[in-house]
Amino acid sequence: TSMELLTERRIYSDIIFFSQQLDSLHVTISLPDSIPVEGLPVMIVLGGLEIGRESLKYIPTQGQNIVIAYQYPYQPKYWYDKSKITQIPAIQEAAMKVPAQVVALADWARRQSWSDKNRLSVLGYSFGAFFVPAIYHLADQHQLKLGPGVMAYGGVDMYAVLMNNLKFMSAVPRIIVAWTAASAIHPLEPALHLPYLKGEFLVISGRTDHQIPENCWQKFQELTP
Numbered sequence: 001t002s003m004e005l006l007t008e009r010r011i012y013s014d015i016i017f018f019s020q021q022l023d024s025l026h027v028t029i030s031l032p033d034s035i036p037v038e039g040l041p042v043m044i045v046l047g048g049l050e051i052g053r054e055s056l057k058y059i060p061t062q063g064q065n066i067v068i069a070y071q072y073p074y075q076p077k078y079w080y081d082k083s084k085i086t087q088i089p090a091i092q093e094a095a096m097k098v099p100a101q102v103v104a105l106a107d108w109a110r111r112q113s114w115s116d117k118n119r120l121s122v123l124g125y126s127f128g129a130f131f132v133p134a135i136y137h138l139a140d141q142h143q144l145k146l147g148p149g150v151m152a153y154g155g156v157d158m159y160a161v162l163m164n165n166l167k168f169m170s171a172v173p174r175i176i177v178a179w180t181a182a183s184a185i186h187p188l189e190p191a192l193h194l195p196y197l198k199g200e201f202l203v204i205s206g207r208t209d210h211q212i213p214e215n216c217w218q219k220f221q222e223l224t225p
Contacts, residue, residue, distance in 0.1 A: 008063075010030050012029070013028065013031070015029060022097055022101050023073060025104070025105060026052060027052070027068050027071065028069045030062055032062070032065075035114045039114055040119075041066070041121070042066045042068065042121070043120075044106060044109070044121070044123065045067060046098075046128025046132070047125055049126070052070070070128075072094065073094035073101070091181065092184040098131050099134040099138045106122065110144075121150070122136065124149070124151050129154025129155075130154050133194045134188050136149060136198075140197075146199065147199070148199060149199070149201045150201070153205065153211075154212070155216030155217045156190045156219045160213055160216055162178035162182055163178045164211065166178055190223075197225050201225075205221065
């Protein structure tokens, strides 16, 4: 579909990929009107509560770039609202697929005619920032070179982050749910992957962030090479 933004016209394409190993993968690709022969830089965006096509509305000027908005296999709103221990297996199954899905998406994107194969980056915001370290670590293990990345409003220590975001629950259930969920997705813990990152990264944190405790985002910054 054609989209008129504040300063430019874009072409939005909604695509669903199917993989037996990685499940279905939903993305929206935003392209400018014209693409040079050498291709354009590609940015894969992992948003917060707004994901997929909806996350693109936060980028009013996308310029001479290909922007790919990724949609998680599990809705992020369930991490922050009405979390129940019965949802944890579904969260675990979906969350563990995210790094492999994004790496597969990046590999596909760099082989497209519109891609500048040497300028492909992953940008993670809020919920998305937690996945970026694992994505870059996995990409490096598969010899897939990614360009500079952005990690905005993320943190380490998933248990502490979940405890902070489940304040609507009473004390004991909150501890149980936070500990169980953090344990279920421990392989994605940013602190496990940050020390292995290579390249350049922009890390953004908010001093008045109500979702990420200060010690969590400070440690995130310290661990990023």
